[in-house]
Amino acid sequence: MKIPAKLTDFMVDRLGLDEIFAFAKKKTVPVHKHTFWYYWGGITLFAFIIQVLTGVLLLIYYRPGPDAYESVRQITYDIHFGWLIRSTHNWAANIFLLSAFIHMFSVYFMKAYRQPREFGWWSGVLLLIVGLVFGFSGYLLPMDDLSYFATKIGLEIPNSIPVIGPTIANLFRGGVEVTEYTVQRFFALHAVILPLVFLPLLMFHLYLVQKHGMAVPEAEEEVPVEKRKTMPFFPNFMAKDLAMWLITLNVIAILAALFPWQLGPQADALKPAPAGIHPEWYFMAQFQIMKVMGNVVRGFAGEALGMTLFTLGILLWFIVPLFDMNKQSGRRAKIATYFGLLALGVVLIFTIWGYAAVA
Amino acid sequence: MASFRREASNAPRGANRTMNEEINQPHSEPLDEENEGFTRRGFVKVAIGGVCAAYGVAVGYPIYRYLNSPVEKAEAAAAVKEVNLKDADKLPKGTALVFKFGTHPSLLIHHDDDTWVALDAVCTHLGCTVQYNPQQKQIVCACHGGVYDAKTGENISGPPPKPLTKYVVNVQAGSVTVSRSA
Ligand code: FES
Numbered sequence: 001m002k003i004p005a006k007l008t009d010f011m012v013d014r015l016g017l018d019e020i021f022a023f024a025k026k027k028t029v030p031v032h033k034h035t036f037w038y039y040w041g042g043i044t045l046f047a048f049i050i051q052v053l054t055g056v057l058l059l060i061y062y063r064p065g066p067d068a069y070e071s072v073r074q075i076t077y078d079i080h081f082g083w084l085i086r087s088t089h090n091w092a093a094n095i096f097l098l099s100a101f102i103h104m105f106s107v108y109f110m111k112a113y114r115q116p117r118e119f120g121w122w123s124g125v126l127l128l129i130v131g132l133v134f135g136f137s138g139y140l141l142p143m144d145d146l147s148y149f150a151t152k153i154g155l156e157i158p159n160s161i162p163v164i165g166p167t168i169a170n171l172f173r174g175g176v177e178v179t180e181y182t183v184q185r186f187f188a189l190h191a192v193i194l195p196l197v198f199l200p201l202l203m204f205h206l207y208l209v210q211k212h213g214m215a216v217p218e219a220e221e222e223v224p225v226e227k228r229k230t231m232p233f234f235p236n237f238m239a240k241d242l243a244m245w246l247i248t249l250n251v252i253a254i255l256a257a258l259f260p261w262q263l264g265p266q267a268d269a270l271k272p273a274p275a276g277i278h279p280e281w282y283f284m285a286q287f288q289i290m291k292v293m294g295n296v297v298r299g300f301a302g303e304a305l306g307m308t309l310f311t312l313g314i315l316l317w318f319i320v321p322l323f324d325m326n327k328q329s330g331r332r333a334k335i336a337t338y339f340g341l342l343a344l345g346v347v348l349i350f351t352i353w354g355y356a357a358v359a
Numbered sequence: 360m361a362s363f364r365r366e367a368s369n370a371p372r373g374a375n376r377t378m379n380e381e382i383n384q385p386h387s388e389p390l391d392e393e394n395e396g397f398t399r400r401g402f403v404k405v406a407i408g409g410v411c412a413a414y415g416v417a418v419g420y421p422i423y424r425y426l427n428s429p430v431e432k433a434e435a436a437a438a439v440k441e442v443n444l445k446d447a448d449k450l451p452k453g454t455a456l457v458f459k460f461g462t463h464p465s466l467l468i469h470h471d472d473d474t475w476v477a478l479d480a481v482c483t484h485l486g487c488t489v490q491y492n493p494q495q496k497q498i499v500c501a502c503h504g505g506v507y508d509a510k511t512g513e514n515i516s517g518p519p520p521k522p523l524t525k526y527v528v529n530v531q532a533g534s535v536t537v538s539r540s541a
Binding site: 057060078079080081082084085246249253 | 414417421422424425426427428429431
């Protein structure tokens with residue numbers, strides 16, 4: 001199975017593979033007691049790859065518009081292994097967001113957003129936001145009762161933006177109610193527009209990771225450079241990355257096989273919402289914050305207030321590299337750490353609270 | 360480039376041996392195999408290959424069945440033995456009815472002499488759907504001018520190489536049953 005030397009030379013010359021390999025080999029991965037956290041970006045990437053592949057497979061039978069529910073019913077119950085492809089797509093989506101969150105928080109607490117990695121941080125936060133919109137837009141596509149009401153509720157978020165909110169929500173819905181028009185445009189969003197936004201951002205993000213390499217956490221910074229341990233990214237760390245991917249694949253396969261995704265009754269605008277309806281876990285914190293805010297400040301103002309606070313938090317999260325810039329652990333570094341702990345705490349508490357409230 | 364390939368192919372061994380050792384003996388691979396016959400490395404290679412193949416099948420098989428699903432359904436539908444056409448016994452003489460036998464369009468013709476004929480309507484040339492021409496009392500194919508006998512399905516003129524498949528017709532009160540001749 002050796003590739004003939006002439007052919008490799010041909011490829012190397014014509015495609016400039018030398019430079020690419022040199023670029024790939026340049027990076028080394030620091031080895032220390034927090035090295036574990038370096039795998040989560042790769043796991044997220046792998047889950048995304050699964051999303052692309054299973055997404056294309058679902059596209060083969062999925063029909064957006066008035067037929068949406070029936071086509072998902074066929075995929076789930078008629079087409080051979082359709083349930084498996086659909087469940088894999090759903091589970092991988094959850095793994096994608098979970099590992100993205102873990103990746104983001106580990107990057108945050110390792111302070112890996114500092115110079116020169118600001119753009120890595122910014123592109124990463126944007127990728128997560130696009131990932132969440134992926135999750136939201138994909139949720140409606142089966143058009144069962146849960147997805148119908150979840151989308152109705154979700155669109156209340158843009159709706160609560162002052163003045164322009166209702167216009168934006170209507171544009172998303174393609175009307176004043178969630179209908180087959182909504183499915184059609186959510187499908188366009190989910191399968192065309194978001195990938196077009198996501199892929200260049202992802203390439204940029206990966207390029208930056210390769211260019212700057214992994215950051216070392218503050219504790220490790222104190223170790224003198226000669227004493228730090230590293231391993232080459234290519235091929236050593238990549239082999240470990242691949243091993244992680246295999247584990248991830250197995251986990252997703254087990255989840256998809258043992259807990260196949262269900263399809264509820266068809267969405268019906270005249271039927272009441274199913275009891276205990278709540279969003280997916282990755283929107284639970286927002287859902288609960290809005291609910292609490294709505295109770296504290298009655299009416300529309302409460303939701304607007306919740307939205308504003310939330311947006312402000314994300315904005316602060318986004319610009320943290322401009323605030324906490326120095327390598328030395330100064331006052332700003334501590335503030336950033338506390339802010340991170342606060343954010344993590346708020347997300348966890350409101351998520352748990354949200355689940356407790358619907359249980 | 361050369362060094363890239365060497366390191367890449369040595370990657371799985373990194374777990375047992377240090378990188379240094381490998382770089383000092385870049386040509387150890389063929390020697391080992393000659394001297395020891397069935398080596399540990401050989402075994403690991405086969406094992407890894409086997410695991411990869413197993414994963415390939417585990418992932419590939421469901422995807423193949425998934426993509427092939429409509430084909431399997433169509434094949435199942437094509438395998439029907441018999442079709443019952445309600446009220447087809449009222450078909451006027453000298454006219455034809457197009458119906459589906461499995462997946463194929465098919466023709467039921469009620470001839471002037473009160474005989475009934477059912478034929479596959481897929482042209483044996485390149486698969487166009489043929490039609491019954493009541494004036495000429497022939498079956499014609501518009502694509503390349505193929506002509507068939509309307510009673511036997513025999514290919515009379517034009518490019519069709521074979522006659523049309525003939526079915527068995529059973530006329531009873533209220534319906535006509537068409538079945539594959541055994
Ligand atoms: S397909 Fe009928 S004559 Fe060619």
